[in-house]
Amino acid sequence: MNIFSHLIQVEYCYNYLINQIPVGLLVYSHIPTAVIAVIFGGFLLYKVRNLESMTLFVVCVSFAIWCFLDLSSWFAFLGSNITMFTWSLVDLFALLFFFFSYYFLFTFLMRRDLFAWQKIVGVLFLLPTAISTLFGYNLLSFDANQCQVNEREWVALYPYFVEGVIVLAVLVLAFICIRKATTQRQRTEALLASTGVFLFLFFFFLSTLGVNVLVNYFDISTYAYNFEIYGLFGMPILLIYLGYLIVKYNEFNLKIFGTEALVFALLALIASEFAFVNTVTNRILISITLVLTAAIGYILVKSVQKEIEQRMNIQQLASNLQNANKQQIVLIHFITHQIKGYLTKSRNIFSMALEGDFGKLPDAFLPLATEGLSSATNGVNTVQEILNASNLKSGAVSYIFKSFNLTELIQKIISELMPAATKKGLSLVCNSENAVQQVIGDEAQLYNAFKNLIDNSIKYTPSGSVTINLESKPDKVIFTIKDTGVGITAEDMSHLFTEGGHGKDSVKVNTESTGFGLYIVKNIIDAHHGKIWAESEGSGKGSTFTIELSLTDVAPTAPEINSEVSK
Amino acid sequence: MRRSGPGVLIGGIIFGLIIITGYRFYEYALQRNFLLQANVTCDAQHNSCFVADCSADTLGCDTTAYEKITILARNAPSCIEEHSCKEFNCASYGTCSVQYCAANAVQTGEKCITTQTP
Numbered sequence: 001m002n003i004f005s006h007l008i009q010v011e012y013c014y015n016y017l018i019n020q021i022p023v024g025l026l027v028y029s030h031i032p033t034a035v036i037a038v039i040f041g042g043f044l045l046y047k048v049r050n051l052e053s054m055t056l057f058v059v060c061v062s063f064a065i066w067c068f069l070d071l072s073s074w075f076a077f078l079g080s081n082i083t084m085f086t087w088s089l090v091d092l093f094a095l096l097f098f099f100f101s102y103y104f105l106f107t108f109l110m111r112r113d114l115f116a117w118q119k120i121v122g123v124l125f126l127l128p129t130a131i132s133t134l135f136g137y138n139l140l141s142f143d144a145n146q147c148q149v150n151e152r153e154w155v156a157l158y159p160y161f162v163e164g165v166i167v168l169a170v171l172v173l174a175f176i177c178i179r180k181a182t183t184q185r186q187r188t189e190a191l192l193a194s195t196g197v198f199l200f201l202f203f204f205f206l207s208t209l210g211v212n213v214l215v216n217y218f219d220i221s222t223y224a225y226n227f228e229i230y231g232l233f234g235m236p237i238l239l240i241y242l243g244y245l246i247v248k249y250n251e252f253n254l255k256i257f258g259t260e261a262l263v264f265a266l267l268a269l270i271a272s273e274f275a276f277v278n279t280v281t282n283r284i285l286i287s288i289t290l291v292l293t294a295a296i297g298y299i300l301v302k303s304v305q306k307e308i309e310q311r312m313n314i315q316q317l318a319s320n321l322q323n324a325n326k327q328q329i330v331l332i333h334f335i336t337h338q339i340k341g342y343l344t345k346s347r348n349i350f351s352m353a354l355e356g357d358f359g360k361l362p363d364a365f366l367p368l369a370t371e372g373l374s375s376a377t378n379g380v381n382t383v384q385e386i387l388n389a390s391n392l393k394s395g396a397v398s399y400i401f402k403s404f405n406l407t408e409l410i411q412k413i414i415s416e417l418m419p420a421a422t423k424k425g426l427s428l429v430c431n432s433e434n435a436v437q438q439v440i441g442d443e444a445q446l447y448n449a450f451k452n453l454i455d456n457s458i459k460y461t462p463s464g465s466v467t468i469n470l471e472s473k474p475d476k477v478i479f480t481i482k483d484t485g486v487g488i489t490a491e492d493m494s495h496l497f498t499e500g501g502h503g504k505d506s507v508k509v510n511t512e513s514t515g516f517g518l519y520i521v522k523n524i525i526d527a528h529h530g531k532i533w534a535e536s537e538g539s540g541k542g543s544t545f546t547i548e549l550s551l552t553d554v555a556p557t558a559p560e561i562n563s564e565v566s567k
Numbered sequence: 568m569r570r571s572g573p574g575v576l577i578g579g580i581i582f583g584l585i586i587i588t589g590y591r592f593y594e595y596a597l598q599r600n601f602l603l604q605a606n607v608t609c610d611a612q613h614n615s616c617f618v619a620d621c622s623a624d625t626l627g628c629d630t631t632a633y634e635k636i637t638i639l640a641r642n643a644p645s646c647i648e649e650h651s652c653k654e655f656n657c658a659s660y661g662t663c664s665v666q667y668c669a670a671n672a673v674q675t676g677e678k679c680i681t682t683q684t685p
Contacts, residue, residue, distance in 0.1 A: 080601075080640060081596045084596075085592055085596040092587065113573065123576070126580075130587060134591070136601070141603060141604050144648045145604070150604070
């Protein structure tokens with residue numbers, strides 16, 4: 001006994017059918033395909049309400065109805081009246097999903113509704129079949145000997161003509177859209193969607209036309225209809241292509257589609273096994289498998305959903321953080337500009353006072369004015385350093401590359417810093433005899449970088465010497481500054497060139513340290529495609545900083561679109 | 568939703584389908600208003616009957632003589648579809664026609680048989 005036994009109205013047709021084709025295979029080829037199509041189309045329409053999902057839903061539903069009608073046509077054992085009824089409608093529903101497949105592809109590729117004239121042409125193509133179905137012209141009689149319907153030949157051929165035209169229209173549409181695509185992504189998407197729709201329709205068209213040719217022109221009717229079931233494989237192919245588009249290219253903006261589709265497909269496949277099994281034991285086993293798969297599938301979908309939500313939250317947080325960073329940079333600019341303005345005014349007042357612009361200062365006030373000038377100058381420099389770091393980070397610095405004399409630049413810096421070294425009793429020596437004269441780079445920015453390094457060495461060397469070497473190689477110039485200063489611990493070395501990367505005890509030695517100096521130097525050297533690194537044997541053992549500048553590869557890497565440079 | 572374009576078209580098509588499906592269901596499924604073709608046993612002594620041509624394949628070949636009837640399904644007895652009518656008389660039913668064997672009516676795999684006595 002099987003599940004169809006109580007449906008059999010005409011024993012003769014049932015026996016006729018099982019001699020032709022296994023009933024299980026018929027059910028297996030029709031029902032899961034129809035169910036998956038409806039689930040796919042329904043799910044898509046539920047998640048996304050747009051033109052594409054609506055037309056695809058019509059395709060899926062009309063195809064599913066066609067599957068049930070076709071299956072009923074096979075099941076002539078249900079009675080000739082049911083077979084006549086279902087057989088009379090199959091062509092109409094076939095044309096319907098053909099037309100809407102084209103409609104769907106058009107809306108998917110063109111991102112707009114179908115042209116009005118194409119809708120009219122589509123309806124005109126459907127009308128003859130609709131009218132002949134309504135008035136029963138398409139069927140002649142029911143052949144009780146072969147348990148099938150005799151069709152009116154010319155009416156039966158018309159749907160193949162329309163289906164052929166639609167398949168050609170799909171090809172033409174695909175060709176036009178692929179040619180018109182401006183990006184590789186658009187081209188790939190158009191190709192995938194068109195291929196899916198084309199294969200779906202072509203498989204169906206070929207199999208049904210093949211059956212018609214075998215029945216009407218070769219008089220092979222006994223097993224000819226068996227080929228029809230191969231046409232149904234076109235639908236899973238279409239769904240695979242669309243699923244790929246959804247997962248890979250986020251079409252229809254579905255976030256979790258892949259997992260849900262997989263679970264639904266798995267459930268549909270397991271459920272379809274009921275068509276084959278006859279024993280109670282097998283039915284129980286399949287039921288248990290179905291329930292377990294549904295439970296595990298539910299957990300899987302939920303966990304993926306949670307993961308996607310978390311990922312989206314992280315993306316949102318990252319975006320917020322980026323905005324906050326931008327706002328912070330704007331705030332730093334605003335504050336530092338204001339502070340710099342106040343400090344500059346104070347420095348100018350102290351400077352003018354010391355130069356005698358307001359007359360002779362009282363002797364008691366003179367040291368205070370000198371300290372005030374020094375303090376204000378340091379303040380301006382500190383604020384300027386923070387501004388420079390902020391500008392470098394935001395990419396608001398533009399580099400002007402031109403040829404200049406590097407040796408002269410170093411010598412100029414040394415002469416500027418020599419008083420500070422002399423004041424501390426340090427020996428500041430520069431060896432640059434065989435150094436290259438001309439390099440290409442941003443002179444102003446490199447001036448800041450080298451001055452920062454030399455100034456650092458002087459500040460962090462309580463006694464001894466600071467030695468600078470400038471030497472040339474065939475393709476690069478190497479700048480080395482070696483001091484006998486406080487040195488760098490391994491811990492400090494790890495964040496030496498980072499933003500605000502103070503040494504652990506550096507503020508004890510240099511109270512004005514902002515921690516941005518070496519960060520600025522590294523950014524400038526990076527923008528020149530150079531290298532910078534530091535070496536030290538540890539605390540109290542001095543340190544060596546080396547800069548390598550390429551003589552050939554000096555293309556700017558810093559963004560030049562924003563030429564605003566904060567000073 | 569970008570546009571509500573296909574709404575009218577789909578609505579119109581659904582309306583048309585309901586009309587067509589409803590009418591066909593009434594005509595075919597309920598009224599059984601269609602023709603049924605079937606083979607019924609034929610008395611070869613009185614008529615020229617069809618019989619399967621077993622010359623090509625004799626294995627399992629049914630040599631029962633038959634005539635071809637076309638009858639309005641509404642009027643047809645259930646034994647027609649089951650091929651179980653013992654003595655079917657077409658004249659007893661409305662809208663029923665019988666086709667006996669003739670040279671121009673024979674199809675592939677069948678031939679005429681008659682045992683008529685003059």
